[in-house]
Amino acid sequence: MSATIELGRRALREAIRQPDALLMTMFIPLFFLVVNTGQAAKIFPSGSTEFLEGQGYGAFQLPITLLLAASFGMAALFLVEEIEGGYFDKLRAIPIPRYAIVLGRLVAEGAKGVVLATVIVLLALPFGISIASGPLGFVLLVALTALWGVVYSGFIQLIALKSRSAAAVNSGGLIFFPLLFLTPNFVPRELLTEPMEVAATVNPVTYLMEALRSLILDDLDWGKILPGFGVVAAMGVVMLVLNVRMIERYD
Amino acid sequence: MRLASSPGPKGIEQNEMSGAAVRAEGLVKHYDGREGTVEAVRGVDLEVHAGEVFGFLGPNGAGKSTTVRMLTTLLSITSGRAEVVGIDVARNPDEVRRRIGVALQEAGLDPRQTGRELLVMHGRLFGFGAVEAKERAQQLLALVELEDAADRVIKGYSGGMQRRLDLAAALVHEPEVLFLDEPTTGLDPASRLTVWEELRRINGRGTTVFLTTQYLEEADQLCDRLAIIDGGRIVREGTPAQLKADLRARNGHGPEPTLDDVFLDATGRTRERGAGEVQEVTA
Numbered sequence: 001m002s003a004t005i006e007l008g009r010r011a012l013r014e015a016i017r018q019p020d021a022l023l024m025t026m027f028i029p030l031f032f033l034v035v036n037t038g039q040a041a042k043i044f045p046s047g048s049t050e051f052l053e054g055q056g057y058g059a060f061q062l063p064i065t066l067l068l069a070a071s072f073g074m075a076a077l078f079l080v081e082e083i084e085g086g087y088f089d090k091l092r093a094i095p096i097p098r099y100a101i102v103l104g105r106l107v108a109e110g111a112k113g114v115v116l117a118t119v120i121v122l123l124a125l126p127f128g129i130s131i132a133s134g135p136l137g138f139v140l141l142v143a144l145t146a147l148w149g150v151v152y153s154g155f156i157q158l159i160a161l162k163s164r165s166a167a168a169v170n171s172g173g174l175i176f177f178p179l180l181f182l183t184p185n186f187v188p189r190e191l192l193t194e195p196m197e198v199a200a201t202v203n204p205v206t207y208l209m210e211a212l213r214s215l216i217l218d219d220l221d222w223g224k225i226l227p228g229f230g231v232v233a234a235m236g237v238v239m240l241v242l243n244v245r246m247i248e249r250y251d
Numbered sequence: 252m253r254l255a256s257s258p259g260p261k262g263i264e265q266n267e268m269s270g271a272a273v274r275a276e277g278l279v280k281h282y283d284g285r286e287g288t289v290e291a292v293r294g295v296d297l298e299v300h301a302g303e304v305f306g307f308l309g310p311n312g313a314g315k316s317t318t319v320r321m322l323t324t325l326l327s328i329t330s331g332r333a334e335v336v337g338i339d340v341a342r343n344p345d346e347v348r349r350r351i352g353v354a355l356q357e358a359g360l361d362p363r364q365t366g367r368e369l370l371v372m373h374g375r376l377f378g379f380g381a382v383e384a385k386e387r388a389q390q391l392l393a394l395v396e397l398e399d400a401a402d403r404v405i406k407g408y409s410g411g412m413q414r415r416l417d418l419a420a421a422l423v424h425e426p427e428v429l430f431l432d433e434p435t436t437g438l439d440p441a442s443r444l445t446v447w448e449e450l451r452r453i454n455g456r457g458t459t460v461f462l463t464t465q466y467l468e469e470a471d472q473l474c475d476r477l478a479i480i481d482g483g484r485i486v487r488e489g490t491p492a493q494l495k496a497d498l499r500a501r502n503g504h505g506p507e508p509t510l511d512d513v514f515l516d517a518t519g520r521t522r523e524r525g526a527g528e529v530q531e532v533t534a
Contacts (some may be wrong), residue, residue, distance in 0.1 A: 091376075
């Protein structure tokens with residue numbers, strides 16, 4: 001465990017020394033928030049749109065911003081850079097559990113996710129967006145976003161370990177966009193056309209988005225919150241098992 | 252050849268190596284490539300004595316790096332057996348990792364850390380306490396003469412500085428055997444001489460050095476004994492002086508052979524044919 005923490009600290013130092021990467025991770029999702037809200041806010045006025053629960057359309061869009069920011073992790077890119085540069089082998093030649101090499105980066109992704117989610121929510125507050133579920137809801141919102149960041153980074157790390165190629169990692173990162181857009185990202189699920197509703201229902205990201213949205217728009221509604229955490233937990237277990245297996249068998 | 256066994260520290264089975272720091276028997280590595288199975292190493296037998304500098308030479312693609320990667324636990328062994336300080340590489344890889352230092356072909360470093368941070372972290376990963384790790388990092392920075400650059404990020408280091416830091420990182424835990432895969436490739440002559448000095452100093456402290464190189468002058472200068480690998484098999488083994496004397500004896504009278512001549516003879520290459528691969532050779 002101490003090796004995981006040590007490598008996690010290193011990954012955090014790395015992130016701090018790449019402020020441009022962190023800024024882009026924030027800028028693109030905030031850009032989408034502004035653009036999407038600007039385009040659709042008049043169609044969905046807060047006073048007459050029931051699903052907004054009295055808030056503006058920006059509050060409805062905030063989960064997409066959070067998920068996007070959490071999905072722009074750099075862990076896999078840094079990992080593949082180390083594989084190509086040889087430092088990965090240097091770490092493999094040290095008597096530490098090999099899983100610590102991948103878990104260290106994921107621990108750092110989690111910490112980064114907490115900071116990013118907190119900053120984005122704080123930036124959103126002055127624009128009339130509030131967290132209706134209160135302080136506990138805010139903590140859950142940040143935690144769920146950060147956990148998703150860990151899970152998603154873990155899956156992209158699998159591509160890094162398998163392909164050992166930065167190009168493949170970059171392409172793999174694009175997988176998230178279809179997943180994000182096959183969700184009720186502009187309107188609630190019940191307002192989608194039937195094929196889209198079916199697609200959204202089988203897409204695990206939907207439950208994550210609905211959990212985040214519920215934390216922003218509603219009181220603590222565990223019926224919506226728990227499925228979100230359930231999705232992250234299930235995907236997290238799969239991701240962890242695959243990461244550990246792949247690095248243990250890395251040759 | 253069978254090796255007698257005796258219980259070692261922490262219950263790890265250690266073999267009586269009669270002074271052998273590294274021993275390989277029938278070491279084989281096959282890869283599954285697109286065009287079928289690639290036989291990268293085809294039955295390497297070698298023995299490195301404790302305290303010596305052992306040179307491992309061969310043309311590009313001969314199997315040098317693959318052999319080193321198997322000996323350093325980084326690559327699985329298809330068949331055969333390897334031991335480092337009497338510990339079976341395949342059975343007890345973690346115990347082997349505690350005893351070896353590794354600096355591979357590219358100076359594998361984390362470019363976003365400072366030299367000091369990297370060495371402290373390596374110390375911590377080898378189980379040192381925080382204070383001990385800092386002290387060890389300081390000692391090593393002094394050893395490789397990087398104290399002035401210690402708090403700069405590695406990205407800004409020159410090739411020679413990176414090589415020296417890579418060496419320092421491989422020495423954090425005072426390994427018994429140091430594996431160096433082409434440690435001076437790409438360095439200017441001054442940096443190469445500095446690395447040679449470091450190696451002599453490290454070896455002088457009792458560390459066994461297993462060195463792969465394409466520079467025969469380097470092998471001649473540094474190595475007590477050497478082996479030449481070609482096509483995945485060892486084709487010559489001995490001290491540089493022995494290998495030259497053998498060639499002279501076979502060729503009869505003529506000019507004193509150099510290690511280049513030994514290399515070309517062993518690998519069946521002529522100067523013309525091998526020009527692309529060994530053109531740096533000047534010994």
